[in-house]
Every structure is written in C-alpha cells, then in structure tokens.
Amino acid sequence: MIWIAILGSAVATYLTRSLPFAVTFGGRLPPAATRYLEALPVAIIAALVGPAVVAPAGTLTHGAEPLAAGLVIATVAWRRSLLAGVIVGVVAVALLRLI
Amino acid sequence: MGTVLLVGTTFGVVARQSGLQPLEIVALSLLVFAGASQFAMVQLFSQAAPAPIVIVSVLFINLRHLLMATSLRPHLGRLPLAQRLFAAFFLTDESFAMATGHFRRGGRSLAYYFTFAIALFVLWNLATVIGIVVGGAIGDPRRFGVDFAITATFIGIVVLAIRHRADVVIAVVAALVAGALALAGASTIAVITAGAVAPLIAVFVRR
Numbered sequence: 001m002i003w004i005a006i007l008g009s010a011v012a013t014y015l016t017r018s019l020p021f022a023v024t025f026g027g028r029l030p031p032a033a034t035r036y037l038e039a040l041p042v043a044i045i046a047a048l049v050g051p052a053v054v055a056p057a058g059t060l061t062h063g064a065e066p067l068a069a070g071l072v073i074a075t076v077a078w079r080r081s082l083l084a085g086v087i088v089g090v091v092a093v094a095l096l097r098l099i
Numbered sequence: 100m101g102t103v104l105l106v107g108t109t110f111g112v113v114a115r116q117s118g119l120q121p122l123e124i125v126a127l128s129l130l131v132f133a134g135a136s137q138f139a140m141v142q143l144f145s146q147a148a149p150a151p152i153v154i155v156s157v158l159f160i161n162l163r164h165l166l167m168a169t170s171l172r173p174h175l176g177r178l179p180l181a182q183r184l185f186a187a188f189f190l191t192d193e194s195f196a197m198a199t200g201h202f203r204r205g206g207r208s209l210a211y212y213f214t215f216a217i218a219l220f221v222l223w224n225l226a227t228v229i230g231i232v233v234g235g236a237i238g239d240p241r242r243f244g245v246d247f248a249i250t251a252t253f254i255g256i257v258v259l260a261i262r263h264r265a266d267v268v269i270a271v272v273a274a275l276v277a278g279a280l281a282l283a284g285a286s287t288i289a290v291i292t293a294g295a296v297a298p299l300i301a302v303f304v305r306r
Contacts, residue, residue, distance in 0.1 A: 054278030089251030094244030
C-alpha cells in the first residue's frame with residue numbers, strides 16, 4: 001500500500017516536471033488559472049496543518065496545539081527561519097501537553 | 100544549500116519518528132525528490148490515508164512545477180529530448196530559482212543548471228539518511244513533542260511562502276475547512292478538498 005503510494009507519487013511528480021519539457025504548448029494559460037495554480041501549494045500545506053492542530057488525535061484539541069501553532073507563526077514571521085519555528089513548536093507543545 | 104541539508108535532515112527524523120521504514124524513506128527522497136510533498140506524504144501515511152488520496156494530494160502540490168518548467172522551456176530548447184527529460188527530474192523550487200536568476204543575468208550555460216540541481220539532489224538524499232539515523236536514536240516521539248515537528252514545518256513553509264494578503268486568507272480558509280472536515284469524521288478527503296477549494300479565492304481576487 002505504502003509502496004503503491006510512493007511509486008504513484010513519484011510518477012505524478014515527474015509528470016508535472018517533465019510535461020512542459022517534453023511537449024510544447026500553444027498559447028498561454030488564462031491569468032485566473034495561473035493564479036489558481038500558484039495558490040495551490042500554500043493551500044494544500046495549510047490544509048495539512050488544520051487537522052493536526054484542531055484534531056491532533058482525531059478528537060478536539062485541549063489547546064496545546066493551537067497555542068504552539070500561534071508561537072510557530074510568530075517565530076517564523078519574526079526570524080524568517082524554518083528551523084527556529086520547528087524548535088519553538090516542538091518545545092512549546094511538549095511543555096503545554098504537561099499542563 | 101545549507102537549508103536543503105537542514106530540511107532534508109528534519110525530513111529523515113520526522114519520517115523515521117512517524118514509523119516509516121528506512122527503505123521507504125530513502126525511496127521517497129530518491130524517487131519523489133520534492134520536500135513539501137514528502138512531508139505531506141508522511142503526514143498522510145500516519146493518518147492511514149489510502150494510496151489514491153496520497154497520490155492526488157502530491158499531484159496537486161506539484162502542479163506548480165508545470166508553471167516553472169514552462170518558464171524554463173525556452174532555455175532548454177536546444178537540448179535533445181532525452182537530456183530535457185533528464186533535466187526535468189531535478190526541477191525543484193530551489194533549482195528553478197537558481198536557473199531563473201542565471202538566465203536573467205544573461206547566462207547561457209546549461210552545465211550551471213545541471214551542476215547545481217544534481218548537487219541539491221545528492222545533498223537532499225545525504226541529509227535524509229542522516230535524519231533517518233538521528234530519528235531512529237530518539238525515543239518515544241509524542242513525549243518530546245516531536246510529532247508536532249512536521250506540523251511546525253508546514254506552518255513555517257506557509258508563513259515563508261506568503262506574498263500577498265490573499266495568501267493569508269487562502270491559508271486560513273484551507274486550514275479551517277480541513278480541520279472542520281477532520282473533526283466531522285471526513286479526515287481522508289479533508290486535505291485534498293480544502294486544498295483544492297481554497298485557491299479558488301485567488302481566482303476571484305486581483306492582486
């Protein structure tokens with residue numbers, strides 16, 4: 001099951017990389033389609049965050065995850081560093097879960 | 100380059116902690132070779148998402164490659180097809196940014212693209228292996244909050260990717276819709292539904 005997902009994802013990813021190199025498209029994409037495609041990655045990654053913060057174990061959070069998420073946003077916005085955000089998030093959630 | 104090492108190591112640690120086997124993690128970095136997608140896959144695997152959901156989610160995350168490859172296509176036009184298909188495998192956000200800068204400065208050499216892009220691939224896979232070793236050495240992930248590392252990584256990626264006010268709205272809507280769907284028991288389709296619907300906001304908002 002996992003291997004089907006890995007191989008399928010590898011093929012899907014390679015297709016997105018190689019199609020424009022292999023085929024020449026006539027014309028240009030409409031601006032609305034370009035805006036949709038450009039917004040997709042941020043939306044999907046944000047969508048992955050939602051369930052992990054709101055329902056970390058399948059049930060409503062006790063508050064540790066949303067608080068830690070807020071600290072991560074503040075840290076990354078301030079320091080512009082992914083690593084700093086991850087460290088703050090992990091430490092915060094570990095401490096908040098003790099309460 | 101340093102960022103690739105750090106993020107790659109983080110990926111190895113997080114993937115190992117989530118319970119994936121070392122061989123599966125190595126295969127992800129070797130075959131998929133796309134940071135955000137690989138983190139997303141680890142998350143989806145830990146929720147026992149079915150393979151089609153995983154593949155479609157990855158496809159959506161990577162649709163942006165179509166835009167990047169289309170914009171690089173004129174510069175690679177003089178290469179034979181086989182070499183273009185080889186070059187395509189190494190196309191990432193980083194190699195695209197590097198290549199775009201190189202061509203805009205008037206550069207013509209494709210060796211530059213190949214050297215940088217393949218170096219990124221080697222570093223990414225080295226870092227993954229380092230992460231697997233480190234991740235295997237850490238004990239119970241939940242006790243130290245390590246399970247939150249992947250969520251924190253996603254939040255960081257989103258914050259750093261925000262360019263316009265509309266991006267903030269799209270990210271918040273996507274997260275809330277996905278969270279609500281997961282709470283309602285629709286966790287398998289939560290991410291792909293919210294992720295595909297929220298960008299529609301960008302279609303109606305002019306920048």
